[in-house]
Amino acid sequence: MMGSNHNHSAESIHGISSSFGHEKCESYLIFRCEVSLGDGFRACLYFLGLGYCFIGLSAITARFFRSMENIVKHTRMVVEINPSTNEETVRHEKVWNYTIADITLLAFGTSFPQISLATIDAIRNIGQLYAGGLGPGTLVGSAAFDLFPIHAVCVVVPKAGELKKISDLGVWLVELFWSFWAYIWLYIILEVWTPNVVTLWEASLTVLQFGLLLMHAYVQDKHWRYLSLPFARSERPEDWVPEEAASCDDTEVFETNEDENRRIIDIFSIHSAREADPEYRKLPQNDLAESSIEQSSKKIRLGESHVLSIWKQQFVDAFKFAEWTKSNNTYLWLAKISWQALLVPWRLLFALVPPYQIAHGWIAFICSLCFISGVAYIITQLTDLISCVTGINQYVIAFTALAAGTSWPDLVASKIAAERQTTADSAIANITCSNSVNIYIGIGFPWLIDTLYNFIALGEPLRIKNANGLSFSLLVFFCTSAGCIAVLVLRRVTLGAELGGPRLWGWLTSVYLMMLWIIFVVLSSLSVLGII
Numbered sequence: 001m002m003g004s005n006h007n008h009s010a011e012s013i014h015g016i017s018s019s020f021g022h023e024k025c026e027s028y029l030i031f032r033c034e035v036s037l038g039d040g041f042r043a044c045l046y047f048l049g050l051g052y053c054f055i056g057l058s059a060i061t062a063r064f065f066r067s068m069e070n071i072v073k074h075t076r077m078v079v080e081i082n083p084s085t086n087e088e089t090v091r092h093e094k095v096w097n098y099t100i101a102d103i104t105l106l107a108f109g110t111s112f113p114q115i116s117l118a119t120i121d122a123i124r125n126i127g128q129l130y131a132g133g134l135g136p137g138t139l140v141g142s143a144a145f146d147l148f149p150i151h152a153v154c155v156v157v158p159k160a161g162e163l164k165k166i167s168d169l170g171v172w173l174v175e176l177f178w179s180f181w182a183y184i185w186l187y188i189i190l191e192v193w194t195p196n197v198v199t200l201w202e203a204s205l206t207v208l209q210f211g212l213l214l215m216h217a218y219v220q221d222k223h224w225r226y227l228s229l230p231f232a233r234s235e236r237p238e239d240w241v242p243e244e245a246a247s248c249d250d251t252e253v254f255e256t257n258e259d260e261n262r263r264i265i266d267i268f269s270i271h272s273a274r275e276a277d278p279e280y281r282k283l284p285q286n287d288l289a290e291s292s293i294e295q296s297s298k299k300i301r302l303g304e305s306h307v308l309s310i311w312k313q314q315f316v317d318a319f320k321f322a323e324w325t326k327s328n329n330t331y332l333w334l335a336k337i338s339w340q341a342l343l344v345p346w347r348l349l350f351a352l353v354p355p356y357q358i359a360h361g362w363i364a365f366i367c368s369l370c371f372i373s374g375v376a377y378i379i380t381q382l383t384d385l386i387s388c389v390t391g392i393n394q395y396v397i398a399f400t401a402l403a404a405g406t407s408w409p410d411l412v413a414s415k416i417a418a419e420r421q422t423t424a425d426s427a428i429a430n431i432t433c434s435n436s437v438n439i440y441i442g443i444g445f446p447w448l449i450d451t452l453y454n455f456i457a458l459g460e461p462l463r464i465k466n467a468n469g470l471s472f473s474l475l476v477f478f479c480t481s482a483g484c485i486a487v488l489v490l491r492r493v494t495l496g497a498e499l500g501g502p503r504l505w506g507w508l509t510s511v512y513l514m515m516l517w518i519i520f521v522v523l524s525s526l527s528v529l530g531i532i
Helices: 032-036 039-073 098-110 112-124 134-156 169-193 200-222 304-318 330-350 358-390 394-406 408-420 425-458 467-494 503-528
Strands: 075-081 088-094 292-295 298-301 462-464
Touching: 039 098, 039 330, 039 358, 039 394, 039 408, 098 112, 098 200, 098 358, 098 408, 098 425, 112 134, 112 358, 112 394, 112 408, 112 425, 134 394, 134 408, 134 425, 134 467, 134 503, 169 200, 169 425, 169 467, 200 425, 304 330, 330 358, 358 394, 394 408, 394 467, 394 503, 408 425, 425 462, 467 503
Parallel strands: none
Antiparallel strands: 075 088, 292 298
C-alpha cells in the first residue's frame, strides 16, 4: 500500500522538527503524485486519514462487542440425577467463566488494535537487528490511556448518585498485580538483565506469563483454599450483561440525557438502536435455532433464510440515518447527521461481518478482529508517513495519537460495561487486564517473532531502539498509576464504590485522572526527544 522507497521512511528520522524544511519525503500512501504535494498539506491529509481510521475502529467495535456478548451468554445443558429418587434435573450453565471472559474475550479483543499494530510493526522489521519502536511505544502509551482517561470516563458514566463497586476485590487485586508486574518485568528486561537487548527466552517468558495470569485469576475466582486471597465476593450478576440493559447506536454517538432534562453530547455510545428493541435483542443464542421474532411488523423464522435476511438488513441499515425529532437543537442535529455521514463507508464495509447469531457469535467475533487488523495496518502506514513528512519522532506519535486512537475500543467497552452492568468489575477489569495483555501478548508476541527469527537465521539478539526513553516512560507510569489507584481506594473507603456517586466528586476525580495522563504524555515525550 505504501511506496517502496523506504530510505526516507519515518523509521530513519529521529527527533522532532519544528518546520517542514527537512529532506523531502518520497514515500506515499496510494498515489505517487502525493509526493508532489506540499509537506504541510500532506501532513494534514495523513492526520485526517489517521483520525478517520480511529472512527472506523469505533464503528467495528460495536459489532465486536455484540458478538462477544453472544459468546459469553452461551450455555450448555447439564443433566443431574438425584441418587435417592433417580429424578433427572436439567439445568443450563454458562460455558464461559465470568473472570476468564473478562481477561480473554473483553481485554484481548479490545486490545487487538494495539496487538495488531505491534505485530505488523514486528513483521515489517523482521531480519533487522533492531526492533521497531512503533509497537512498544503505542502499547506503553495505551496502558496510560487505559488507566487514566478510561477510568476518568467510567467514574462519571453512572447516573448521579448511583454507586457501582467492584464485587470481587480478590480477582481485581490479582489482575492489578499482574498488570503492574507486567511493566516491572518489561523494565527488568530493558534495564537489568540484558540492557537494550531482548533474548529469545525473555520474549518466551513474557508470552507465557499471560497463561499464568489466566490460571491465577481463575483460582481466585473459584476461591480455591490456600491458593486464593481471603476476600469474600459480594453479589454479582450471573449474566455478563443483563438482558434488561438498554443499549444505543454505533452511529448514535450524539444523544441527549433526558434524565437530567438537559442536552448532553455523549461521544462514547456505540451500540445499535435496533438492538435496543427487546424483541430484537432477545434473538436465540443457539446456532440457527428455530424461533420467531418480530421484525418489520411480521414474524419470520430464525433459519437460514432469516440469517440471510438479517445480513441483508445490515447493508440496508448502513445507509440509514437515525430519526431525529423536531424538538432537538439544530446544531446538535447537524452534528449528528455529519457524524452519521462519516460513518456510512465504515458501516457499509463492516456490514460484511456475518450476523452475531451464527455459531454463538464466534464467526462475527473473528471477522471483527480481522477488520481491526486491517485498519491497524493502514494506521501503521499513515504513522510512518506522518513521521516522514513532519519529522516528528515515531515514539511521540505512538505515546499520543496512536495510543489514544487504538485504545478507543477499550474505552468503549469499559464505558458500556460501567453503564450496563450492576457492578464495576468488568469496566475496571477491562482496564487492568488490557494493560496486562498489552505487555504479555502485545509486546511479548512481536518480540518472540523477531527474536526467534534472529536466533535461527542471524544468530544475533534483538536490540531495542531508544530503550532508555521507554524505560523512563515506565518509571513515570509507575508513579502516576500509584496516584490513580490511590484515588480509587479513597473512593471505595469514603463513598463505598469506585464508580459513580455525587456528580461533583465524580467530575473532580475525572479531572484529576486526566491531569495524570497529561503528565505522563508530556514527560514521556520529552524523554524520548532527549530534552530530559
